[in-house]
Amino acid sequence: MNYFLTEEQQMIQELAAQIADEKIKPVALKYDEEGTFPWDIVKILANSDLFGVFVGEEYGGFGGGIFEMALVVEQLSRACGGIALAYAASGLGAYPIILFGTEEQKLKYLPPLASGEKLAAFGLTEANAGSDAAGIQTTAVLDGDEYVLNGTKQWITNGGEAEIYTVIACTNRLKGARGFSAFIVEKGTPGFSFGKKENKMGIRASVTSELVFEDCRIPKENLLSREGMGFIIAMKTLDKTRPGVASQALGIAQGALDEALKYSGERVQFGKTISSFQAVQHMLADMAIQVEAARSLVYQTCRFVDSGAKSFSKESAMSKVFASDTAMKVTTDAVQVMGGYGYMKEYPVEKMMRDAKITQIYEGTNQIQRNVIALEMIKEMKSGK
Amino acid sequence: MNIIVCVKQVPATNEVKMNKETNTIIREGIEAIINPFDTYAVEEGVRIKEKTEGKATVLSMGIPSVAELLKETIAVGIDDAVLLSDRAFAGADSLATSYALSMGIKHIGEYDLIICGKQAIDGDTAQVGPGLAEKLGIPHTTYVRKIEELRDGYIRCQRMTEDGYEVIEMPLPAVITVVKEINEPRLPSLKGKMRAKKTEVKVWTSDDIGADKAFCGLKGSPTQVVKTFVPVHDIQNEMIEGEPAEQAATLAKKLLSMQFAISIGEEN
Numbered sequence: 001m002n003y004f005l006t007e008e009q010q011m012i013q014e015l016a017a018q019i020a021d022e023k024i025k026p027v028a029l030k031y032d033e034e035g036t037f038p039w040d041i042v043k044i045l046a047n048s049d050l051f052g053v054f055v056g057e058e059y060g061g062f063g064g065g066i067f068e069m070a071l072v073v074e075q076l077s078r079a080c081g082g083i084a085l086a087y088a089a090s091g092l093g094a095y096p097i098i099l100f101g102t103e104e105q106k107l108k109y110l111p112p113l114a115s116g117e118k119l120a121a122f123g124l125t126e127a128n129a130g131s132d133a134a135g136i137q138t139t140a141v142l143d144g145d146e147y148v149l150n151g152t153k154q155w156i157t158n159g160g161e162a163e164i165y166t167v168i169a170c171t172n173r174l175k176g177a178r179g180f181s182a183f184i185v186e187k188g189t190p191g192f193s194f195g196k197k198e199n200k201m202g203i204r205a206s207v208t209s210e211l212v213f214e215d216c217r218i219p220k221e222n223l224l225s226r227e228g229m230g231f232i233i234a235m236k237t238l239d240k241t242r243p244g245v246a247s248q249a250l251g252i253a254q255g256a257l258d259e260a261l262k263y264s265g266e267r268v269q270f271g272k273t274i275s276s277f278q279a280v281q282h283m284l285a286d287m288a289i290q291v292e293a294a295r296s297l298v299y300q301t302c303r304f305v306d307s308g309a310k311s312f313s314k315e316s317a318m319s320k321v322f323a324s325d326t327a328m329k330v331t332t333d334a335v336q337v338m339g340g341y342g343y344m345k346e347y348p349v350e351k352m353m354r355d356a357k358i359t360q361i362y363e364g365t366n367q368i369q370r371n372v373i374a375l376e377m378i379k380e381m382k383s384g385k
Numbered sequence: 386m387n388i389i390v391c392v393k394q395v396p397a398t399n400e401v402k403m404n405k406e407t408n409t410i411i412r413e414g415i416e417a418i419i420n421p422f423d424t425y426a427v428e429e430g431v432r433i434k435e436k437t438e439g440k441a442t443v444l445s446m447g448i449p450s451v452a453e454l455l456k457e458t459i460a461v462g463i464d465d466a467v468l469l470s471d472r473a474f475a476g477a478d479s480l481a482t483s484y485a486l487s488m489g490i491k492h493i494g495e496y497d498l499i500i501c502g503k504q505a506i507d508g509d510t511a512q513v514g515p516g517l518a519e520k521l522g523i524p525h526t527t528y529v530r531k532i533e534e535l536r537d538g539y540i541r542c543q544r545m546t547e548d549g550y551e552v553i554e555m556p557l558p559a560v561i562t563v564v565k566e567i568n569e570p571r572l573p574s575l576k577g578k579m580r581a582k583k584t585e586v587k588v589w590t591s592d593d594i595g596a597d598k599a600f601c602g603l604k605g606s607p608t609q610v611v612k613t614f615v616p617v618h619d620i621q622n623e624m625i626e627g628e629p630a631e632q633a634a635t636l637a638k639k640l641l642s643m644q645f646a647i648s649i650g651e652e653n
Contacts, residue, residue, distance in 0.1 A: 007582070008579070011575065011578045011579065011582070012575060014578075015572070015573060015574075015575055015578060018572060018573075019572060022572070023572070044572060047571065047572070047574060048572055048573065048574045048575060049574045049575035049576050050575065052575070053575070062575065
């Protein structure tokens, strides 16, 4: 299929694919087993300039958008969804600054993120604030020229490894969702530490940690936008980057399909390769149809988001729901096609199945996404669009 | 420091097919890659260039399509690419290749160090690096696994041998051929790939570099490949048992009977 990528997008895709095949595939199982952070791969990605594809040229990037980021994430995820997440989560941490940062904040924080010298992370979720993000307990109180942060963020991807964190905290309890604000917090700030590192089912190469703030004082200038904008910043950021998660799911699904197809051409039963059996052929065909459909939706959504569209919550949610449900289905079927071997850790598809699951859960569960989609549809109908 | 890296296009396969009539390698219709050993030469050239803030140029001789391949070296940091391409160069053996490359290098101009891979995976001769140095009248060393020191007019490097390494000092300019132990070639960068896209590979003919056609290509190649074959190793083992003295006696008798040794003295 010709996806009509620009020359630059083709180069980005080609380079990410080369890194995935040559550098990530050989170590994917090792990182899954150990659950350690893939610094050596992050370094390769940095040297290849891939962290800069979605950052403006004036800040050391290549001036691309979410599509460029998604192309990278898709290719890396074919080889390992966990390692790809280390990359994607840095993008998620950078986007609040890209979208809402002042010129000073952008000039200070984006260049090292674009070069991959530093990683970013995004801190929204808390123990009691998941789908209901308005339940955030972390507080930020202005004291002179500084904000004082207190509270604990949970399940933060790249937590502990990243240098730059965008964190959502409550600045005015009385104002509900309008009482939240977004801040940039640098690693090493006194009072900012990292708690428990989680032991996860999948995406084990990606680190997930607690961020602990105990009277952590940050300069007033580290407030993003203005007080009360925290919830909007978080939602706009997630709307923008959700196709990134969709592309992670897409890549995992493609990787699983590739493995299943290859295996079906090698595995001999009843004197024939299993790819000659119609039962297997139909499964492979269905997997391919779903992957291709997911890709069309993800790419089209990325193009729509990058076109400068004002509102894309619905489209962004659709791409994430469809691609992640596809990834779950396709990876499960890949294990099925490969039978007992597919269930074993020597083959990569059982890992892909574990990795796929999270894409239905994070950056908004698929249930919450369906709420968003339906509410947007109803809103559009009422407004006569 | 000005570095010139010589690379060769080779077929991306271990099963090299030969033209039965000319006994030369069939290159048509097979995916071409840069000789893997040469990628280490490219990486070393780029590293030296980066360290010394110099210039690294890649040079090759081959059919016009090699130009596209040379762009891959630009993507990993090489500054400039030159391809010697001319019908007159066709059918060159290692001597004629060394000559053509030496003329190309003279045409490029100033250089401090020339780096080649230890050998090509198709011909496996390992002759072009040293041949090039002879044609240019400069020193060379082969199988370099590490450059210990490099400064104006001087290089000290480790030359890999079967049981260790030798330390070689040479004045510059010089030629080195490198082994894969010397570094780990980097992947391209996005900036590099974009630069590669825009870069125009210089294509020079024999006339451009002032080469004497009598020394180029098939005409300039004294090597005649009469036959190529993979040697069959048929080794048989026999274990000799007994006490050391008995073993020695049995072995001596066997060698004598096979006329591999001569008997000295009458006793024992």
